[in-house]
Amino acid sequence: MFDAFGSSALLHQAITLLCFIIFGVALFGVLVKKNLFNIFLAFSIAEAALFLFFIGNHYAAQLQAPILFEGLSRFDPAVMVDPLPQAMILTTIVIGIAVLALALTFVIRYYKLTGHMRIDEMDELGEDR
Amino acid sequence: MSLLYFVLLPLLALFLMPLYRKHLHIISVMLNLTLLTLALTCTHTLPMVERVAVDLPFAITFVLERASWLLLTLFTLIMSLVSLYHLRYGNDKALFVASTMLGVGVSGLILSHDLFNIYIFFEISSISAYLLTALNQDVKAYGGAIRYMIVGAFASLFLLLGIMLIYLSIGVLDIGAIAERFGLIEPRLQFLILLSLFIGFGIKAELFGLNFWVADIYQASRSSVGSLFSALLSKSYLFVLFHLTYLLHVSPSQLFFLGLIGALTFVAAEFSAFKSHESKRIFAFSTLGQIGIITLALSYADAMLSAAALMLILTHAVAKTALFLALDLLERHFHSSHSTIFARFHAPFLMGIIALAGLSLLGIPPFAGFVAKLSILTGLASLEAYGAVALILLISLIEAAYLFRLLTGFRQGTGKERLYVAWSHKLLLGFMVLLLLGFGLMPEPLLQLCQAAAASMLGGNHVPL
Numbered sequence: 001m002f003d004a005f006g007s008s009a010l011l012h013q014a015i016t017l018l019c020f021i022i023f024g025v026a027l028f029g030v031l032v033k034k035n036l037f038n039i040f041l042a043f044s045i046a047e048a049a050l051f052l053f054f055i056g057n058h059y060a061a062q063l064q065a066p067i068l069f070e071g072l073s074r075f076d077p078a079v080m081v082d083p084l085p086q087a088m089i090l091t092t093i094v095i096g097i098a099v100l101a102l103a104l105t106f107v108i109r110y111y112k113l114t115g116h117m118r119i120d121e122m123d124e125l126g127e128d129r
Numbered sequence: 130m131s132l133l134y135f136v137l138l139p140l141l142a143l144f145l146m147p148l149y150r151k152h153l154h155i156i157s158v159m160l161n162l163t164l165l166t167l168a169l170t171c172t173h174t175l176p177m178v179e180r181v182a183v184d185l186p187f188a189i190t191f192v193l194e195r196a197s198w199l200l201l202t203l204f205t206l207i208m209s210l211v212s213l214y215h216l217r218y219g220n221d222k223a224l225f226v227a228s229t230m231l232g233v234g235v236s237g238l239i240l241s242h243d244l245f246n247i248y249i250f251f252e253i254s255s256i257s258a259y260l261l262t263a264l265n266q267d268v269k270a271y272g273g274a275i276r277y278m279i280v281g282a283f284a285s286l287f288l289l290l291g292i293m294l295i296y297l298s299i300g301v302l303d304i305g306a307i308a309e310r311f312g313l314i315e316p317r318l319q320f321l322i323l324l325s326l327f328i329g330f331g332i333k334a335e336l337f338g339l340n341f342w343v344a345d346i347y348q349a350s351r352s353s354v355g356s357l358f359s360a361l362l363s364k365s366y367l368f369v370l371f372h373l374t375y376l377l378h379v380s381p382s383q384l385f386f387l388g389l390i391g392a393l394t395f396v397a398a399e400f401s402a403f404k405s406h407e408s409k410r411i412f413a414f415s416t417l418g419q420i421g422i423i424t425l426a427l428s429y430a431d432a433m434l435s436a437a438a439l440m441l442i443l444t445h446a447v448a449k450t451a452l453f454l455a456l457d458l459l460e461r462h463f464h465s466s467h468s469t470i471f472a473r474f475h476a477p478f479l480m481g482i483i484a485l486a487g488l489s490l491l492g493i494p495p496f497a498g499f500v501a502k503l504s505i506l507t508g509l510a511s512l513e514a515y516g517a518v519a520l521i522l523l524i525s526l527i528e529a530a531y532l533f534r535l536l537t538g539f540r541q542g543t544g545k546e547r548l549y550v551a552w553s554h555k556l557l558l559g560f561m562v563l564l565l566l567g568f569g570l571m572p573e574p575l576l577q578l579c580q581a582a583a584a585s586m587l588g589g590n591h592v593p594l
Contacts, residue, residue, distance in 0.1 A: 054296075
């Protein structure tokens with residue numbers, strides 16, 4: 001599909017632009033949304049935009065996936081794309097899911113105790129509380 | 130001795146939890162004392178480098194030099210003291226898991242020598258901090274934890290963006306290699322990277338403009354957890370921020386910006402503390418104030434000032450741990466942390482501890498806090514930064530005003546309740562105050578350690594792959 005772009009530079013520019021639009025929209029969502037669930041959802045979208053940006057910018061149409069198999073026992077940058085970004089993003093996705101699960105657990109517990117999950121109605125902390 | 134022990138031993142202790150689930154408080158003490166002993170045994174083998182390589186450059190590198198050793202020793206000491214404090218309260222599974230993970234996170238943060246591992250440990254310590262905030266499992270705890278997660282997610286996003294931009298620009302993550310190649314990056318992109326890293330670490334290091342959330346988090350947490358946040362968490366992020374700042378040879382104007390942020394953090398925090406009447410919020414703002422002074426001092430990238438800032442990190446961590454643990458005793462008894470509780474009890478020992486730790490925090494002789502603050506003022510004066518000296522002296526009056534207001538609470542009220550303080554707690558709190566007094570009366574050994582650590586930090590002690 002990406003071969004239609006012809007050159008990697010053009011593809012990378014398009015990916016970067018798209019990802020930063022998604023990132024900006026997600027951050028806007030974080031700032032304007034009042035529902036805690038929506039806020040954490042917006043964070044997840046922003047995070048996904050960063051993942052796409054990083055992986056997309058390391059994509060090269062003419063190179064292979066960095067998988068070692070018979071006959072290819074060592075990483076060769078002339079033949080394979082850089083495996084480090086993929087390893088990094090896989091790790092980051094795992095962390096992101098763990099954080100999101102914890103956040104939603106807290107939101108559910110908070111909802112059970114207060115009956116709401118709106119950030120503008122959270123008034124349990126402060127000087128005289 | 131392997132540096133991996135500081136990460137692997139706590140993880141092993143967590144993994145083997147089912148074997149000793151009824152004795153977690155004892156295991157916690159044993160683990161932290163073991164790590165403290167290991168940290169102390171590293172003194173004569175510094176600097177240490179540990180590299181776990183799959184196939185270079187795919188490696189995890191840990192580096193322990195003078196500065197990171199000083200902080201690692203401090204962190205293991207504070208973790209030991211806090212776990213000893215909790216020994217009396219028996220088994221607490223959630224506390225054991227979250228505090229042990231926090232130990233892993235902060236140790237990894239200061240040991241890691243590549244940016245992605247720093248990000249991993251940044252997240253580990255953050256998740257532990259969210260869990261610690263929610264320990265009480267009430268509305269305040271969950272409200273605080275959710276707030277913390279929102280600002281933490283912001284920090285995490287920007288840190289990740291900064292790391293990705295660095296890797297896309299120069300193709301390396303090892304901070305030694307980054308230090309060598311950072312100058313090759315186009316200036317506008319350099320600025321964007323530094324801004325992203327600053328937002329990421331600045332939020333977590335509780336710096337001005339990015340620290341609006343801090344008092345709520347401390348208020349939502351148990352007081353004993355506040356000691357971990359104040360002594361370990363904020364200090365580890367601040368250390369990484371300045372370690373990277375020095376390694377990347379940022380421009381004088383960017384250092385000036387950091388200094389300005391430090392000064393603003395100090396002023397805003399002390400005024401907020403003065404206005405507050407809730408003890409945990411007061412101590413939280415006081416922590417921000419000290420972080421402001423430390424940031425201001427470190428921004429000069431001067432050997433003497435950096436040594437003084439490191440000394441302030443050490444003395445503040447011990448004093449604040451004593452204060453938060455003393456406050457925890459009061460909070461457990463009165464189920465409140467409002468400053469009016471200071472007028473409701475009679476416990477000369479506890480009152481003495483709070484007063485003495487408060488005096489060290491304020492920088493009154495003969496405590497170690499005095500030596501640290503005096504060194505900072507002397508260092509600033511030697512650089513002819515008289516404005517900064519005047520600011521610290523002036524704003525310290527506000528600090529004195531709210532601390533003395535808190536202490537005079539002891540003299541108010543009638544029909545006070547007699548408060549029983551266990552001998553184990555007396556010994557522990559007494560030890561911390563003695564530590565502050567000892568290093569105040571004989572500061573030379575600690576000053577020398579701080580000077581060596583500052584030289585290592587400023588000298589860009591790195592190991593390129």
